[in-house]
Amino acid sequence: MKISTVQDLKNEYQKLASLLALRREEDAVSGKINKREILVCGGTGCMSSDSQEILANLRQEINDAGLQDTVSAHISGCFGFCEKGPIVKIFPDGVFYIEVQPADAREIIDSHIKGNQLVRRLLYEDPANPGLHLARQHEIPFYKKQLRIALRNCGLINPESMEECIAAQGYQALGKCLSEYTPKQVVDIMKASGLRGRGGGGFPTGVKWEAAYVQPMGKKYVVCNADEGDPGAFMDRSILEGDSHSIIEAMAIAAYAIGANEGYVYIRAEYPLAIKRLSKAISDASDWGLLGDNIMNTGFSFNLKLQYGAGAFVCGEETALLRSIEGGRGEPTTKPPFPAQSGLWGYPTVINNVETYANVPPIILRGAEWFSGIGSEKSKGTKVFALAGKINNVGLVEVPMGITLREIIYEIGGGVKNGKAFKAVQTGGPSGGCIDASNIDTRIDYDNLIALGSMMGSGGMIVIDEDNCMVDIAKFYLDFTVDESCGKCTPCRIGNKRLYELLEDLTQGKGTPEHLDKLKTLSQIIKDTALCGLGQTAPNPVLSTMRYFADEYHAHVHDKTCPAKVCTKLLNFVITEACIGCGRCARGCPANCISGELRKMFVIDQAKCIKCGACQDACPKQAVARQ
Amino acid sequence: MAEMGKQKSPEFEELDGFIKKSGLEGKQSALIAVLHQAQHIFGYLPKEVMMFIGKKLQIPVAKIYGVVTFYSFFNTEPKGRNQFKVCLGTACFVRGSDKIADALQRQLGMKMGETSEDLRYSLEAVRCVGACGLAPVVLVNDKVYGRLLVKDINKIIDAQE
Incomplete structure (x- = not known):
C-alpha cells in the first residue's frame, strides 16, 4: 500500500475504520452477538506472565471449535491494570478478564464464546463489595476516573498492524497539518493548547517548537526522548509498545512545524519489545509513504532513525542525550544555548518526550481549545502516572490534571496494600520528593507539586506505607543519584556522595544533630550550583523527607531508633x-x-x-x- | 585473541561485515551503535575489540574506553551463562527487593556486579525493568520472576543449568 495524497489517506481511513467497529462497542448484549474479537495484553508486564501462551492457546481453541470465521484473537498494547495481569478483553461485549492463565483459554472459549456464560472466577471482584463481580472495564473503579488521550490506542489496537493504526485515525493529524496548516499555524496551535513537557520540567511544548521555528532555515532536527530512566515509571514504554505510530506521526508534525527533515528516537536498550515494535512501525510507515521523501506528494520529507541508549540515567537530560546521539559520553552541557538554538551537531533541535508527543495528534485533530478545556488552570490536558509500590492496583493511569492525590491513591489505586497505613507518596523519581498524608488532598499539577517540594517528573508515583523508613528511602534515592552522576561537575559528583554518607551514618546510629544541619546546607548548595537538572534536583528526596518526616530523622539521631523498624543497625x-x-x-x-x-x-x-x-x-x- | 589487525575469527568478521554493510567506516557518530553490535557478537567488549573499532571508525581507543565505561550497559569483562539481575527500581525497593538482593548474594556467594570464576553466574543490580506490577522482580537472562519472597530464591537458582 502506498498513500500518495492526503485524500488517499482519508479514503483509506474510511475503508479501514470498520476494522475497529467491534472494539468501539463496549456493552453489546450477549446472545445477540455473532462476531467477537479477543484482545490479549501484549505489554511487558503481561508478557512476562505468559500472555503470548494465552494468545496461542486461545487461537488453538478457536480453531479446534471451528470458530475461525466468527471469532479472532489478537495481541494489543498495555491495558494499564498491571496488578491484575495478564488481561484478556472480549469485544463487543466489553468483558474484562483478569489474572488469566494459559490453561484458562479453553473455559473462555467454551463458556463465554460458545455458551454466552461469563467466566465469573476471572472477573474483577469489587473489594468494597465482596462477591460483586464487575464484568466491564468501565465499571471497575481503577478505570472510572481515567481519561485516555496519550494512551488512547493502548489496549485498543494491535500495535503491529498498520491497518489498525489507520483505522484508529493514525496519520490523519499529519495529513491535516500538511494540507491545511502552515508551519507557523501548527506552532500556534501547540502554544494555544497549553501542552507542557511530560518528561520532567513541564516546559510549554509550543514555546519550545517556536524557538526552533524562528531559527534561520537550514538543517534542523527533531528528537524523541525515550530514555525513560526514572525507576518506577513505565508510561513511555507502554506507549511505544502499544501505539508507536502516534510517536512517529507527532515527530513528523513537529518536523513540519520547525522545518526539519530528520529525526532521532533515543530509546533505552533495556526496552527490547518497544524497540521491536517501533522499528516495525517505522518500516511500515515508510512502506506506506508516510515517512520518507515527499510525503503524500506535499513536498515535505521526513526520515526517522533509532538510536539506542546504553544505560545512563543522565542521558534523559536533553543536552546529555544529544551528546550521546553524537556518539560520545552522555555528559550535559550548560544552557543556554538551548537545544532549540544549538542542539544536535550544533543545529536547532526540538526534543520532547514520548508522552508529550503522544498528545500531539489528538490536539491537531480536535483543536487546541478542546485540549486546554481539560485539566487545571496552568496544567492542561491529562497526565499518565505509573502507580506502584505499596498500593493495591499497580498500573498505568491517565487522569486529567488537577485530580487529587487522594482520588488517585484511594479511588483508582484501591488504597494501600494489606490495609497498612499510608505514609507518603513519592513523585517525580530521583528528582522529586515525598509528599506526606497531610497533603493528600492537593490537586496535582506542575506548580502544586513543586510548591510541595516535589515535582511532576515523568509521572512515577510510588506509594510508601508505615513499614518504610523515610531516611532509608532518601538514602535509596541518593544511592541512585551517586551511581548515575556523570561526574562532570563537582557539586553532583562529590556533594551527593557526601549526602549519601551522612544518611548512611544516620541509618547506622552514628547520626548527630550536626549531621542534620550539614544535610540541609549541603543540599541547598548542590541545588544552587550543580550543572544540570539531575544534579540540581538530586537533594529533593532529602529535603522533602526532612520537611515532612522530621520526627523520623529526630528518632534516628537522638533516640537511635528506626520507627519503621527498617534500619537493622538500630534494631x-x-x-x-x-x-x-x-x-x-x-x-x-x-x-x-x-x-x-x-x-x-x-x-x-x-x-x-x-x-x-x-x-x-x-x-x-x-x-x-x-x- | 588474535594479534591486533590480523583478526580472522568469525566474530571479528561479523563485526567488520556489520560496519561495512551499514556504511559506518570512519563514522565517529556511529560509535555507540557499533559498540552495541560488538557486545551482541562478543558478549562483552575486551580491549582487542575496542582497538578494532577504533581503527575502523577512526576514533582514539582512549575515547572509546571513555564511552564504554560511561554506560552501564557495556561490559569489559565476560558475563556468566546465567545472568541474575535484581531490580532495585523504587517500586521493587519499597516491596523489599533489597532483601532479595541480600539473599541472592548469600546463596550465590557473590557480590553485586560479580561473575563467578566458572562463568556460571553473574549477579547485578538493575534500575527498573518496568515490571512494577510484579514487584519485586528478578531477571535471569530474559526470564522474569515476579512477586518474589526470599524463600523463593533457592528455587530460582535451582531452575538454572
Missing part, C-alpha cells in the same frame, strides 16, 4: 514465644549466633548477631521480631 532481632523450635533460623544464620534445642525456644546471641535478618526470612512462624 535487635529477638525470637519470641511463637517459636516452635524447628531450628531453621539457626541453620540459616551466617554468623552462627542462634542456638537452642529442637522443639524448644531458640535464642539469638545479640553480641555476635550481624543483623542480616536471615533468621526472620527463614522462620516459618514469624517468630523472629525486630525490636
Whole structure:
C-alpha cells in the first residue's frame, strides 16, 4: 500500500475504520452477538506472565471449535491494570478478564464464546463489595476516573498492524497539518493548547517548537526522548509498545512545524519489545509513504532513525542525550544555548518526550481549545502516572490534571496494600520528593507539586506505607543519584556522595544533630550550583523527607531508633514465644549466633548477631521480631 | 585473541561485515551503535575489540574506553551463562527487593556486579525493568520472576543449568 495524497489517506481511513467497529462497542448484549474479537495484553508486564501462551492457546481453541470465521484473537498494547495481569478483553461485549492463565483459554472459549456464560472466577471482584463481580472495564473503579488521550490506542489496537493504526485515525493529524496548516499555524496551535513537557520540567511544548521555528532555515532536527530512566515509571514504554505510530506521526508534525527533515528516537536498550515494535512501525510507515521523501506528494520529507541508549540515567537530560546521539559520553552541557538554538551537531533541535508527543495528534485533530478545556488552570490536558509500590492496583493511569492525590491513591489505586497505613507518596523519581498524608488532598499539577517540594517528573508515583523508613528511602534515592552522576561537575559528583554518607551514618546510629544541619546546607548548595537538572534536583528526596518526616530523622539521631523498624543497625532481632523450635533460623544464620534445642525456644546471641535478618526470612512462624 | 589487525575469527568478521554493510567506516557518530553490535557478537567488549573499532571508525581507543565505561550497559569483562539481575527500581525497593538482593548474594556467594570464576553466574543490580506490577522482580537472562519472597530464591537458582 502506498498513500500518495492526503485524500488517499482519508479514503483509506474510511475503508479501514470498520476494522475497529467491534472494539468501539463496549456493552453489546450477549446472545445477540455473532462476531467477537479477543484482545490479549501484549505489554511487558503481561508478557512476562505468559500472555503470548494465552494468545496461542486461545487461537488453538478457536480453531479446534471451528470458530475461525466468527471469532479472532489478537495481541494489543498495555491495558494499564498491571496488578491484575495478564488481561484478556472480549469485544463487543466489553468483558474484562483478569489474572488469566494459559490453561484458562479453553473455559473462555467454551463458556463465554460458545455458551454466552461469563467466566465469573476471572472477573474483577469489587473489594468494597465482596462477591460483586464487575464484568466491564468501565465499571471497575481503577478505570472510572481515567481519561485516555496519550494512551488512547493502548489496549485498543494491535500495535503491529498498520491497518489498525489507520483505522484508529493514525496519520490523519499529519495529513491535516500538511494540507491545511502552515508551519507557523501548527506552532500556534501547540502554544494555544497549553501542552507542557511530560518528561520532567513541564516546559510549554509550543514555546519550545517556536524557538526552533524562528531559527534561520537550514538543517534542523527533531528528537524523541525515550530514555525513560526514572525507576518506577513505565508510561513511555507502554506507549511505544502499544501505539508507536502516534510517536512517529507527532515527530513528523513537529518536523513540519520547525522545518526539519530528520529525526532521532533515543530509546533505552533495556526496552527490547518497544524497540521491536517501533522499528516495525517505522518500516511500515515508510512502506506506506508516510515517512520518507515527499510525503503524500506535499513536498515535505521526513526520515526517522533509532538510536539506542546504553544505560545512563543522565542521558534523559536533553543536552546529555544529544551528546550521546553524537556518539560520545552522555555528559550535559550548560544552557543556554538551548537545544532549540544549538542542539544536535550544533543545529536547532526540538526534543520532547514520548508522552508529550503522544498528545500531539489528538490536539491537531480536535483543536487546541478542546485540549486546554481539560485539566487545571496552568496544567492542561491529562497526565499518565505509573502507580506502584505499596498500593493495591499497580498500573498505568491517565487522569486529567488537577485530580487529587487522594482520588488517585484511594479511588483508582484501591488504597494501600494489606490495609497498612499510608505514609507518603513519592513523585517525580530521583528528582522529586515525598509528599506526606497531610497533603493528600492537593490537586496535582506542575506548580502544586513543586510548591510541595516535589515535582511532576515523568509521572512515577510510588506509594510508601508505615513499614518504610523515610531516611532509608532518601538514602535509596541518593544511592541512585551517586551511581548515575556523570561526574562532570563537582557539586553532583562529590556533594551527593557526601549526602549519601551522612544518611548512611544516620541509618547506622552514628547520626548527630550536626549531621542534620550539614544535610540541609549541603543540599541547598548542590541545588544552587550543580550543572544540570539531575544534579540540581538530586537533594529533593532529602529535603522533602526532612520537611515532612522530621520526627523520623529526630528518632534516628537522638533516640537511635528506626520507627519503621527498617534500619537493622538500630534494631535487635529477638525470637519470641511463637517459636516452635524447628531450628531453621539457626541453620540459616551466617554468623552462627542462634542456638537452642529442637522443639524448644531458640535464642539469638545479640553480641555476635550481624543483623542480616536471615533468621526472620527463614522462620516459618514469624517468630523472629525486630525490636 | 588474535594479534591486533590480523583478526580472522568469525566474530571479528561479523563485526567488520556489520560496519561495512551499514556504511559506518570512519563514522565517529556511529560509535555507540557499533559498540552495541560488538557486545551482541562478543558478549562483552575486551580491549582487542575496542582497538578494532577504533581503527575502523577512526576514533582514539582512549575515547572509546571513555564511552564504554560511561554506560552501564557495556561490559569489559565476560558475563556468566546465567545472568541474575535484581531490580532495585523504587517500586521493587519499597516491596523489599533489597532483601532479595541480600539473599541472592548469600546463596550465590557473590557480590553485586560479580561473575563467578566458572562463568556460571553473574549477579547485578538493575534500575527498573518496568515490571512494577510484579514487584519485586528478578531477571535471569530474559526470564522474569515476579512477586518474589526470599524463600523463593533457592528455587530460582535451582531452575538454572
